Amino acid sequence: MTESRRDFLKKSGGCALGMVSLATQMHHLGTMSAIAQRSLEVNDAATNYKALVLLYWSGGNDGNNLIVPMHNDASVSNYAAYAAARSAQGLALPTTGTGALLPITVPRMGGLEYGLHPSLGPVAGGINNGIHDLWGLGKLAAVVNVGNLARPMTKAQYQSNSVLKPYQLFSHSDQVNQSQTSISGTQAFTGWGGRISDQMTGVGPLIPMITSIAGAQLFTAGQTTLPLAIADSNTTLANVLHPVGFGTNPPTGTNLARFNAFNQLRQHDLLTSNHLKAASHVTDQAIAADNAFQTSQETVVPFPNTSIGRQLRQVARLIRKRTDLSVTRQIFYVQVGGFDTHTNQLAGQTNLFTQVSQALRSFWDELAAMTVVGGDNMQEATTVFTLSDFNRTFNPAGSGGTVGSDHAWGNHMLVMGGAVNGGNFYGSKRPDGTGDYFPTMTFAGPDDVDSGANARGRWLPTTSVDQYAAKLAQWFGLPQDAATLNAVFPNLQYFSGANSALDFMQLP
Incomplete structure (x- = not known):
């Protein structure tokens, strides 16, 4: 039986975590596991922030x-x-x-x-x-x-x-x-x-x-x-989710070449493998979150x-x-x-x-x-x-x-x-x-x-x-x-x- 992308993430968060964290070379395994759950979120009818x-x-x-x-x-x-x-x-x-x-x-x-x-x-x-x-x-x-x-x-x-x-x-x-x-x-x-x-x-x-x-x-x-x-x-938030091995964000020079090669590797078998689709989606989410953190939103009141x-x-x-x-x-x-x-x-x-x-x-x-x-x-x-x-x-x-x-x-x-x-x-x-x-x-x-x-x-x-x-x-x-x-x-x-x-x- 073919396992769906949703079921894969829901039932095997720990396994997905290991695969995903290896694929993305992230520092924090917990970060990747947490981001993995984004693919199975449901039920939020809220519009105003709390x-x-x-x-x-x-x-x-x-x-x-x-x-x-x-x-x-x-x-x-x-x-x-x-x-x-x-x-x-x-x-x-x-x-x-x-x-x-x-x-x-x-x-x-x-x-x-x-x-x-x-x-x-x-x-x-x-x-x-x-x-x-x-x-x-x-x-x-x-x-x-x-x-x-x-x-x-x-x-x-x-x-x-x-x-x-x-x-x-x-x-x-x-x-x-x-x-x-x-x-x-x-x-x-x-x-x-x-x-x-x-x-x-x-x-x-x-x-x-x-x-x-x-x-x-x-x-x-x-x-x-x-x-x-x-x-x-x-x-700083800029360092919370930043991928390891790609230098600055956005990557430049040889780091950019490495990053592009990494993304090409992620495309292999995505049409047939639900597991790799899920892993690739998690990587995209992590990169998107990291990009959001690169734009500073610093506090203005002394703490x-x-x-x-x-x-x-x-x-x-x-x-x-x-x-x-x-x-x-x-x-x-x-x-x-x-x-x-x-x-x-x-x-x-x-x-x-x-x-x-x-x-x-x-x-x-x-x-x-x-x-x-x-x-x-x-x-x-x-x-x-x-x-x-x-x-x-x-x-x-x-x-x-x-x-x-x-x-x-x-x-x-x-x-x-x-x-x-x-x-x-x-x-x-x-x-x-x-x-x-x-x-x-x-x-x-x-x-x-x-x-x-x-x-x-x-x-x-x-x-x-x-x-x-x-x-x-x-x-x-x-x-x-x-x-x-x-x-x-x-x-x-x-x-x-x-x-x-x-x-x-x-x-x-």
């Missing part, structure tokens, strides 16, 4: 110091409860003076005042004002008490083991796996970003829908599509020279090339490490949040600079969101200058973008409808999975990663039929959303 950018806080960010109650309303967790838990060991952030929390007003919490970590605003030596003021502008929101869940779960169910739990709770590698796959209770091998790409990838783009600027990541792995993985902005600054700058470059690359949908993965703060958390988290906030504000301002009259509003077209392994214990570990915190569970995530319903908290109440969106910050309390004198404040999530991710995917344009949602988020069906307020995105 981008999702996942900023992963690797190591388990302490969300308890990211968002802090500044009020002293006794009806909900307040600053007094926070200070009582963290001040004695030196982990509490002050409400006034040096290093004070940055106030935000939260309508969903009755207009009470909360605070963002001080490093999210203007800082000494910074190149911009950070992201704090985006809250008041309605462009920054928080989805609170999010975590890996296989099923909705109460504290009693957790303690009685009567409901399926995420496997290997509090383990870095396992919780990273589950947050990036959105599949808890069992191990998975594709990411929810990759599965969105599987469902939405369409005909025409010169590069894959999904790109990592932080190496190979499970989040980007699909079943039928593969990601592009490239370096940060220290590598900090940090790892996350360089990653987001590279994302901005790719977004600037969207028209040349014929893309209408893109997903990006960037990452900041160092959040496993068992010790020295105050200084460590301050430094990390400074890097994150400065880079995000540069990215935000760059998106504004991309917007042209009559074209896409790139701030509205781009949404940045955070994920992390897990939260950290409310009860500190150690004391003094080395104080830190240990592995916990439910955490707070930030979402930034022009299509975000910003300036508010979003989330879910407990499955029985009790409580509030923000967890009760009480040791052995209703949101702490532990009981007794040794309870440390590990919040039981009330919003699953599935629910959080599904809302982002809905804004991105993922079809909302049951079959598609089940393919991308197989556990979403167990979360009714009856006690949820997750309208943090402006939907069409």
Whole structure:
């Protein structure tokens, strides 16, 4: 039986990759495999551009110091409860003076005042004002008490083991796996970003829908599509896909002769070999993408020279090339490490949040600079969101200058973008409808999975990663039929959303 060109690419991506990469003499095998998928893209009805950018806080960010109650309303967790838990060991952030929390007003919490970590605003030596003021502008929101869940779960169910739990709770590698796959209770091998790409990838783009600027990541792995993985902005786009062995682009002199000879060789047997047709098409796509990258679309806003600054700058470059690359949908993965703060958390988290906030504000301002009259509003077209392994214990570990915190569970995530319903908290109440969106910050309390004198404040999530991710995917344009949602988020069906307020995105 004669195998079609489409079936060849779909069923033998790895084999095709080996053949194609040899044929084209490309540096990056992953690049060629990713480009190969362009031949089998279907289903993209989108015309307006949209981008999702996942900023992963690797190591388990302490969300308890990211968002802090500044009020002293006794009806909900307040600053007094926070200070009582963290001040004695030196982990509490002050409400006034040096290093004070940055106030935000939260309508969903009755207009009470909360605070963002001080490093999210203007800082000494910074190149911009950070992201704090985006809250008041309605462009920054928080989805609170999010975590890996296989099923909705109460504290009693957790303690009685009567409901399926995420496997290997509090383990870095396992919780990273589950947050990036959105599949808890069992191990998975594709990411929810990759599965969105599987469902939405369409005909025409010169590069894959999904790109990592932080190496190979499970989040980007699909079943039928593969990601592009490239370096940060220290590598120019002109060098990302450039073929090896042909000198400058376009080739000249003897390199041009070599390139022409190579193209002549590619013509042999193309009329009879589906495999060679597919390989030749991939080569054409790679060359076309490389040509698109040769025309500079450099950023105009200064970015900090940090790892996350360089990653987001590279994302901005790719977004600037969207028209040349014929893309209408893109997903990006960037990452900041160092959040496993068992010790020295105050200084460590301050430094990390400074890097994150400065880079995000540069990215935000760059998106504004991309917007042209009559074209896409790139701030509205781009949404940045955070994920992390897990939260950290409310009860500190150690004391003094080395104080830190240990592995916990439910955490707070930030979402930034022009299509975000910003300036508010979003989330879910407990499955029985009790409580509030923000967890009760009480040791052995209703949101702490532990009981007794040794309870440390590990919040039981009330919003699953599935629910959080599904809302982002809905804004991105993922079809909302049951079959598609089940393919991308197989556990979403167990979360009714009856006690949820997750309208943090402006939907069409």
